Amino acid sequence: MDNAIRQWIKKEVNIGKARLTVLDILFILGVSLAGLLMRYSMKGFEGADYTLFIGPWMEKIQELGGIRSLGVEVGNYPPLYMYVFTLLSYLPCSYLTSVKAFFCLCDYVLAFGCALLVYEGRKSKTMALSMYALILMLPTVAADSALWAQVDSSYAAPLIFSMYFIAKDKPVKSFLFYGLAFALKLQCLFLMPLYIVLWVKKKNMKIWHFLLIPLTYFVSVIPAWIAGRSLKDLLLIYFNHYGEYTQILSMNRPNAYFLTVVDMLQEYIGGAGMWFTFGLLIFLMFYMAAKKITPDVEFMIHAGLLILMVVTFFLPYMHERYGYVADLLAVAYGLYNVKKFYVPILAVACSLGGYVGFVTGTFPIPYVVLALGFLYAMYEVAKDFYYKYGTSQKETVNA
Numbered sequence: 001m002d003n004a005i006r007q008w009i010k011k012e013v014n015i016g017k018a019r020l021t022v023l024d025i026l027f028i029l030g031v032s033l034a035g036l037l038m039r040y041s042m043k044g045f046e047g048a049d050y051t052l053f054i055g056p057w058m059e060k061i062q063e064l065g066g067i068r069s070l071g072v073e074v075g076n077y078p079p080l081y082m083y084v085f086t087l088l089s090y091l092p093c094s095y096l097t098s099v100k101a102f103f104c105l106c107d108y109v110l111a112f113g114c115a116l117l118v119y120e121g122r123k124s125k126t127m128a129l130s131m132y133a134l135i136l137m138l139p140t141v142a143a144d145s146a147l148w149a150q151v152d153s154s155y156a157a158p159l160i161f162s163m164y165f166i167a168k169d170k171p172v173k174s175f176l177f178y179g180l181a182f183a184l185k186l187q188c189l190f191l192m193p194l195y196i197v198l199w200v201k202k203k204n205m206k207i208w209h210f211l212l213i214p215l216t217y218f219v220s221v222i223p224a225w226i227a228g229r230s231l232k233d234l235l236l237i238y239f240n241h242y243g244e245y246t247q248i249l250s251m252n253r254p255n256a257y258f259l260t261v262v263d264m265l266q267e268y269i270g271g272a273g274m275w276f277t278f279g280l281l282i283f284l285m286f287y288m289a290a291k292k293i294t295p296d297v298e299f300m301i302h303a304g305l306l307i308l309m310v311v312t313f314f315l316p317y318m319h320e321r322y323g324y325v326a327d328l329l330a331v332a333y334g335l336y337n338v339k340k341f342y343v344p345i346l347a348v349a350c351s352l353g354g355y356v357g358f359v360t361g362t363f364p365i366p367y368v369v370l371a372l373g374f375l376y377a378m379y380e381v382a383k384d385f386y387y388k389y390g391t392s393q394k395e396t397v398n399a
Contacts, residue, residue: 114132
């Protein structure tokens, strides 16, 4: 009987284009169940963001008649989120449960997309399954949606799929997914420098592909426009809400601004920090574009991680959740560079420390310590990038 079971779990099964063993399927089901129970255990917590914003928005949507609320600016989120909240308001459960359930579902889509991206690079089923499990069980991913009722997996998922389709040499699909991410969260633009570098290196990427991003956003606001909202306000929603959270230089994101006492100079340092970060990104983009580098999946993950680390460490007014996508790429980087396993640990610890600080108001690890840990991780990623690509003599592959 034991041998029969061993043979059974080794049996291969075709699921679409994927060829998995029964053991693989059991692994996926087990991890998925663990992730679900992990999230279910956090279902009852109401964070400040839900209490002050999402919850009241859901109540306002119901007061306005559900679908009829689309003609009114209920919250400061992009219209696509308000469509989701409107649909969720019709479900026969509490608003908190429906919102958390939706964003937890996005976690699974995100984990699947991350697994696809990693598999595309190495064609390793073990790496892909590991990536799926690690993302699903990552404390920041689970806490963001299940504890905090936050939205980050919903925009991170299409952004990861955008990277996947770039790797598959399908730029139209890639930029449509990027447009979907942009229609959900402005912070997806943190990764735009990578796409500019890829455009320099890949002949099948055209300038007009970038226009698909605002076009997708425009399509996303049409239902709200038809319902009666001002088209001008819908198109300028990101600009209209700019500056709402610029009271302090870092909004619980452990970064460079915790290493110096500059809040008293916030009025001046904020702008200087933005332009300093812009200058660093220009340098990175030039360096990456000038080198004879093959823009494969590993390069995309490595370069994307370095760019996001620079942005979230040096850019002022960063919230604790703005390192979300960097955490995902750090995990992928760790799978590609097992000896650098401490990089994703430090990156995720930095984000998790910010989460704990905001949600609970307690700081078990001082932010300055977390910021120094993240700085060291960024140094390791930058150093590794230099030694891996800085002296490369390989010719660029223009797909």
